Amino acid sequence: DAGVIQSPRHEVTEMGQEVTLRCKPISGHDYLFWYRQTMMRGLELLIYFNNNVPIDDSGMPEDRFSAKMPNASFSTLKIQPSEPRDSAVYFCASKGSGATSTDTQYFGPGTRLTVL
Amino acid sequence: AQSVAQPEDQVNVAEGNPLTVKCTYSVSGNPYLFWYVQYPNRGLQFLLKYITGDNLVKGSYGFEAEFNKSQTSFHLKKPSALVSDSALYFCAVRDDTGFQKLVFGTGTRLLVSP
Numbered sequence: 614d615a616g617v618i619q620s621p622r623h624e625v626t627e628m629g630q631e632v633t634l635r636c637k638p639i640s641g642h643d644y645l646f647w648y649r650q651t652m653m654r655g656l657e658l659l660i661y662f663n664n665n666v667p668i669d670d671s672g673m674p675e676d677r678f679s680a681k682m683p684n685a686s687f688s689t690l691k692i693q694p695s696e697p698r699d700s701a702v703y704f705c706a707s708k709g710s711g712a713t714s715t716d717t718q719y720f721g722p723g724t725r726l727t728v729l
Numbered sequence: 730a731q732s733v734a735q736p737e738d739q740v741n742v743a744e745g746n747p748l749t750v751k752c753t754y755s756v757s758g759n760p761y762l763f764w765y766v767q768y769p770n771r772g773l774q775f776l777l778k779y780i781t782g783d784n785l786v787k788g789s790y791g792f793e794a795e796f797n798k799s800q801t802s803f804h805l806k807k808p809s810a811l812v813s814d815s816a817l818y819f820c821a822v823r824d825d826t827g828f829q830k831l832v833f834g835t836g837t838r839l840l841v842s843p
Binding site: 706723 | 761763765770771772773774775778780819828829830831832833834835836
């Protein structure tokens with residue numbers, strides 16, 4: 614299995630621009646999570662989906678952030694407009710459920726976002 | 730609400746010596762506890778977990794952790810440290826309600842010297 618795939622790995626953009634981060638979960642996993650990691654705040658859960666439906670978006674910082682999951686194999690996290698304080702590493706993770714699940718979240722390699 | 734405390738920002742140990750990375754938690758109901766490791770510029774890698782059963786859990790790369798309900802702790806241990814174990818270690822917890830939010834500690838940097 615290829616694991617969780619994220620793209621791009623690095624993104625540098627200017628303040629005010631739209632940024633789209635992408636994630637492909639592990640095949641067969643029905644949960645998908647978006648996290649943000651910064652030195653100041655550590656690892657924070659932004660939103661998670663179950664069967665493509667958002668379950669908890671209480672961690673989304675503000676309306677500039679939005680996430681979608683149009684199908685079981687793809688999710689996006691969009692920031693519009695971006696600000697320098699959005700600079701962070703964004704991780705996607707996925708998890709299976711059911712009798713054969715390990716009940717463990719598996720993380721992608723992350724996208725390092727720098728907003729100038 | 731659940732929470733995790735990792736009281737040490739950094740742990741230093743010599744190669745070949747045993748290591749312990751501490752974690753305490755707070756959760757309503759029964760805890761699901763996890764340890765992850767993060768190498769520089771990499772994602773988090775799963776090490777081990779406790780959900781139920783034996784309080785001593787064995788995981789990847791020779792790591793183990795002991796669940797202690799009375800002390801609400803889940804310390805990570807390894808009998809003999811390797812230089813390659815140097816990394817950032819995160820403890821995480823969620824409750825058993827089915828709500829999937831995993832709360833992470835602030836991380837502990839492990840530095841193993843040759």
